[in-house]
Structure formats: structure tokens, C-alpha cells
Amino acid sequence: xxxxxxxxxxxxxxxxxxxxxxxxxxxxxxxxxxxxxxxxxxxxxxxxxxxxxxxxxxxxxxxxxxxxxxxxxxxxxxxxxxxxxxxxxxxxxxxxxxxxxxxxxxxxxxxxxxxxxxxxxxxxxxxxxxxxxxxxxxxxxxxxxxxxxxxxxxxxxxxxxxxxxxxxxxxxxxxxxxxxxxxxxxxxxxxxxxxxxxxxxxxxxxxxxxxxxxxxxxxxxxxxxxxxxxxxxxxxxxxxxxxxxxxxxxxxxxxxxxxxxxxxxxxxxxxxxxxxxxxxxxxxxxxxxxxxxxxxxxxxxxxxxxxxxxxxxxxxxxxxxxxxxxxxxxxxxxxxxxxxxxxxxxxxxxxxxxxxxxxxxxxxxxxxxxxxxxxxxxxxxxxxxxxxxxxxxxxxxxxxxxxxxxxxxxxxxxxxxxxxxxxxxxxxxxxxxxxxxxxxxxxxxxxxxxxxxxxxxxxxxxxxxxxxxxxxxxxxxxxxxxxxxxxxxxxxxxxxxxxxxxxxxxxxxxxxxxxxxxxxxxxxxxxxxxxxxxxxxxxxxxxxxxxxxxxxxxxxxxxxxxxxxxxxxxxxxxxxxxxxxxxxxxxxxxxxxxxxxxxxxxxxxxxxxxxxxxxxxxxxxxxxxxxxxxxxxxxxxxxxxxxxxxxxxxxxxxxxxxxxxx
Numbered sequence: 001x002x003x004x005x006x007x008x009x010x011x012x013x014x015x016x017x018x019x020x021x022x023x024x025x026x027x028x029x030x031x032x033x034x035x036x037x038x039x040x041x042x043x044x045x046x047x048x049x050x051x052x053x054x055x056x057x058x059x060x061x062x063x064x065x066x067x068x069x070x071x072x073x074x075x076x077x078x079x080x081x082x083x084x085x086x087x088x089x090x091x092x093x094x095x096x097x098x099x100x101x102x103x104x105x106x107x108x109x110x111x112x113x114x115x116x117x118x119x120x121x122x123x124x125x126x127x128x129x130x131x132x133x134x135x136x137x138x139x140x141x142x143x144x145x146x147x148x149x150x151x152x153x154x155x156x157x158x159x160x161x162x163x164x165x166x167x168x169x170x171x172x173x174x175x176x177x178x179x180x181x182x183x184x185x186x187x188x189x190x191x192x193x194x195x196x197x198x199x200x201x202x203x204x205x206x207x208x209x210x211x212x213x214x215x216x217x218x219x220x221x222x223x224x225x226x227x228x229x230x231x232x233x234x235x236x237x238x239x240x241x242x243x244x245x246x247x248x249x250x251x252x253x254x255x256x257x258x259x260x261x262x263x264x265x266x267x268x269x270x271x272x273x274x275x276x277x278x279x280x281x282x283x284x285x286x287x288x289x290x291x292x293x294x295x296x297x298x299x300x301x302x303x304x305x306x307x308x309x310x311x312x313x314x315x316x317x318x319x320x321x322x323x324x325x326x327x328x329x330x331x332x333x334x335x336x337x338x339x340x341x342x343x344x345x346x347x348x349x350x351x352x353x354x355x356x357x358x359x360x361x362x363x364x365x366x367x368x369x370x371x372x373x374x375x376x377x378x379x380x381x382x383x384x385x386x387x388x389x390x391x392x393x394x395x396x397x398x399x400x401x402x403x404x405x406x407x408x409x410x411x412x413x414x415x416x417x418x419x420x421x422x423x424x425x426x427x428x429x430x431x432x433x434x435x436x437x438x439x440x441x442x443x444x445x446x447x448x449x450x451x452x453x454x455x456x457x458x459x460x461x462x463x464x465x466x467x468x469x470x471x472x473x474x475x476x477x478x479x480x481x482x483x484x485x486x487x488x489x490x491x492x493x494x495x496x497x498x499x500x501x502x503x504x505x506x507x508x509x510x511x512x513x514x515x516x517x518x519x520x521x522x523x524x525x526x527x528x529x530x531x532x533x534x535x536x537x538x539x540x541x542x543x544x545x546x547x548x549x550x551x552x553x554x555x556x557x558x559x560x561x562x563x564x565x566x567x568x569x570x571x572x573x574x575x576x577x578x579x580x581x582x583x584x585x586x587x588x589x590x591x592x593x594x595x596x597x598x599x600x601x602x603x604x605x606x607x608x609x610x611x612x613x614x615x616x617x618x619x620x621x622x623x624x625x626x627x628x629x630x631x632x633x634x635x636x637x638x639x640x641x642x643x644x645x646x647x648x649x650x651x652x653x654x655x656x657x658x659x660x661x662x
Contacts, residue, residue: 034384034443037439038649039634039637042436042633043440045071045626048063049062055341056342057343060075061106066085066088070091070093071094075125092624094108102148104126105123107121108121114619115590116590119133120144139155141153145199152201162186164181166178196249201222202249203242205240211234212547212549216231232258239263243255243265243294243301253268257460260281263460265292266279286458288458291306291307296340331349333352333356348361352433356380356385357380357434360376386439388404388405388432389407390405395478403452403483405448405449406447416447420483420484423506425455425457426455427455428457437501449493453477469556471568472569477512481520498520498644499521499523499643501524502526503529504591505529505530506529507528511581515573522579525639526583527632528586534559534569537551579643580642582611583600584615585615586620601662614631614661616658627658
């Protein structure tokens, strides 16, 4: 897994360009790379982002920076320019919010300095009063359902390992236990519980704690006993996720890879568990749990997103076919419906491209009018950005790896310095999109390669499970090596100027790449990556504890298998690292404890190996505050320039960053 673009005066900008070019190779400098993009344009606060329309269709909300440069919620009348800031966050910023059904209140989620223990806050537009609806220390809020007078939310209040569903009255704040977790409803993506249209929890995805498989249970009423109606063995990661109930409550829509390699969306009878029909499928890739357009009244699927090489929409409801055709012909890129008003006459639309800002539009279905609202980062339009192109790379065993290659604009793509950018997870995926880090690197003259290595999600369970037990010295890491080899053989990458970067699992892959393939990379940089699999597993958050069996199937059992741990943990092979390493770490990271970075840094320094270590004391698993992003990516910019030879914008101290060089 990004901020306020300040205007650079002309003299500073020209100086930046001249200073940055000096580190770039002669051949590339003589060609016409576009002007250098300042990091503040890429990683500073957006001007505005994430607009939503209120349920009654009269208000527009969005996120924008305050005078202090912190992201807050703003609102205005839909028909007026009476914009006003309605929250007063002073530090971390607000990044996740939604409307209440009454159109007079807004909810937002926020943690404390990256601890990931989100609280649910309520802001009343008339009074300006803000209340913490879940004021429990050390408790995380997930699985939020917003109803007319109450919310349902998952909280690990009773047991830090498990999330029960609580009902909270919006007016009084009264909190009561609604549905108790029987012990096997395990938090993975925060959508395990499902409520019907009346706000009654009637379906749940549980986990077989012995095998890691998925279990689907339903009940007719709140007081009725749960009944199991479907079960899936551990394979596809997203089996059993529920999109919602039909309007009559007699069927529900569930993701399933039963009798198929690819995950589909099927409609199940709630009484028998029988598959009534296949609603969405694609022969090339999985249909993932958040890929749907759902009718707000009936609960039925109207369309779904297929994301193989590039995202595309498939429409299944003729009632929206003309709308989608109109939006597709109007927009360049890929559009998404962010939300709709209650009458379903107004849609909030976002449009994403790979080489420009995200744009937002208000679509009136009655008139057909598409009104431009704003771009999130309008200053990007002043610069020439690179295009991200999908490529398929063959691994050494013939497995097809859907990958993305971004080449710098203006220069010949021959023997370029290259950065292999590894996604986290590893049960995640890279997709075609605008990615600020990719654009920074391409703008500096690097080819950027992103690889969906085996174990990534979205390409079927055979592909995903091919990554089981293959971390570090196995095929999952070989896929990354093979991708670099491919780029060199294609003449794109200079074999002596290849770097590797990643965060989370991608950070682990960086350490593994430097330790297990020491001649492949000229340098490496990572953020929040595990260095020692045993200590990483020992320190995971309590609510990940019930997933241990699933983790063992995918990642192995380093806690109880010392030989496996020693073979796969980079900390035990640090003496093989020969090239410079940059590490960024959040001080409050609950997933990858700071110890993971500290121990690899200590081991390298004991051997006089080159490592730069920076800690952000108010961050968690990844960096959220723009001051910290600007600091870290500034260091990364200069780091790759020094060791790979690309141009760079000189590093400058960022006021407000919590960075500590250690």
C-alpha cells in the first residue's frame, strides 16, 4: 500500500532539476526525460479527494487538508459553493468516512499513530459535536454497518482475539452486545459478518480452525440458532465472503471457487445452501469480494469488475446498462461508483488512469449530465507521466506471471536502471493503476517492474496455492528472480543497475533477495518487512492468533520448525548481503514489530555492512502522514540515485516528520 502540493518558486525548481540530473547516466541525460516531478506533487496532500453524496442528495462531502495541512472532512451544499471544514484533526488526518442515513451526521474511522485500533467517530453537521462511539482502549472496530438509527460494528472488546458484533444507538451512544462470536469467526478483511436490510446479523463466514477452511452459517432471526449451509477447504483465500442478502432474505450472494479454479459469485438458497445460479465469473481471474455494484434497494448485483490485465466492468442489470455505456464513453480510464443517493438518481463517480490524477464527477441519471467536480492532484497535469503496461512473464517452470512494466517517458528503453517493486501480502496483488512511487521512479529514469508472483491473489486458487511454503528460497522468490532475468534478456534492464523495493511481505522479499540472490541486485530498500519468521509470528496481533493454521499452510511453521525458520529467515543469512540497504519502519507497527527491523540492522552493523535505518515514531504498518511519506520517499529517491545512477530531487528536511535516524 498517499497531500498538499506546494508551489515551488522558479529558481528552486530549476536548481532541483540541475542538481538531480548530475547523478544520471550520460546517455539518458542526453535524451529527453520530462521535467522532474517534485515529490510534494506526488506524495504531499491531495487538494481534495474521496467525495460522497449524502443519502438525501443535498450534500457533498470530501476530504481536504486544513490550514495546518492535515486531512479533514469538508461538506458543502450540492447546489452551492458553501464549503466548510467539519472536523478538526490536528495530526494523523482522516482517511475513511461515510454518511449516516439521516444525512445530518457523518462517521469516520481513525486509529492512534498507526496502532490499527480504529475507533468509530460521529460528527453532527448542525452542532459540530464529535463523539467517539467506541471509546475503548486497545480495541479495534471492523465490519461497520450503518442503519437508520444505529450502527452495527465488530469490536474485540470482550476478547482481544475475537470480534463480536455490537449495536450502538446513534443518539444516545448506548452500546450493547448484539451477536457473540462463537470462537471461529476470524478477522481477515473485516467483512465476516453480514446483516440483512433490517439490520439483523443473519449470515457469517467462520473458519475451520484446524484446516483454515471457510464455513458459511445463516440464521432466520436474531434469536434463532446458527445453521451451517456450506463449507470450503482451504484453497482460494476469499471463499465464503458474503456480498449481501436478496431483498426478501431468501437467498444470499457468496464468493465461491467450488468446482472451479477461479472464484465466482454465486447465489445460494439460505435454507438449503443450494447454488441457485452463478452471478459473476471470468475464466481468466477471480471475482473478488469488493468487485461489485449492488442495487441499494434489492441487494442484487448489477455489475461486477473483472481485473486480469486491466480492470473492466461487466453489466448484468439492464437497468444500468445505458448508464455504464454513457460513463464508459465519457471517461478516459476506469470509472468506479463511489456512492449513490437514496433515490438512485445521482451517482458519485471516480475515474482512475495510470498517468494522471484521479478525477471525480457527479452523474445525474435523469438528465444524463456528467458534472466535473475536481481532480485529487491537479498539479500532476503539468507533468509528463509514464504509462503502466501489463506484460506476462513466464517463470522457470512455465507459470504465467501477470506483471506491470512502467518505462520512463522520453528515453529509449534499453539497458535502463530498473527497480523491482514487490507487493505486500503476499496474498495481495498488483493491478493497473496510478501509483505515485512508480511515477517518481519512472520520472527519475528507471524502468519499474511489478510482478504478481505465485501466491498472489486474483488469478485462481492453483496460482495462489502454488505459493504455499515457497517463501524466501522457494518458487515465490524465484518468480521475482525470473522477472529480473526477463527484463535483462529483453534488453530493458542493465544487469548491473537493478534495485529492489517493497513493503511488508515485499520488505521480506527485499531482504530475501539480497541474502539469497546476492549477485542480482545493486541495492535494496524496504519498509516494515519481517527479517526473522519465528519472531515475526510470535509478535502478530492477538486477533490474528486464530489464523495460525492457515498461516502455517501458506507460510510454514517457523515457530515450531527451527530448520525451516533458519533456511527462510534473512537474519540467518545476513553475512551474504553485499549491497547497500535502506530500511523504513513505523514505531507502532502492530503487524511487523519494530524488532524485525532492529535485529537485521544490528546484525548488518556488526558485520560492517552498509545499512541506513529510519524510524517514524508516529506510524504503524506503512506510512500515512504526508510529512513522513515525503521524508521516506525523499531518502529513497536519493538512495536509488546514489546506487543505481538515476537522477533525483535532492533530499530536504521535512517539517513535522517524526523521522529518526537510528
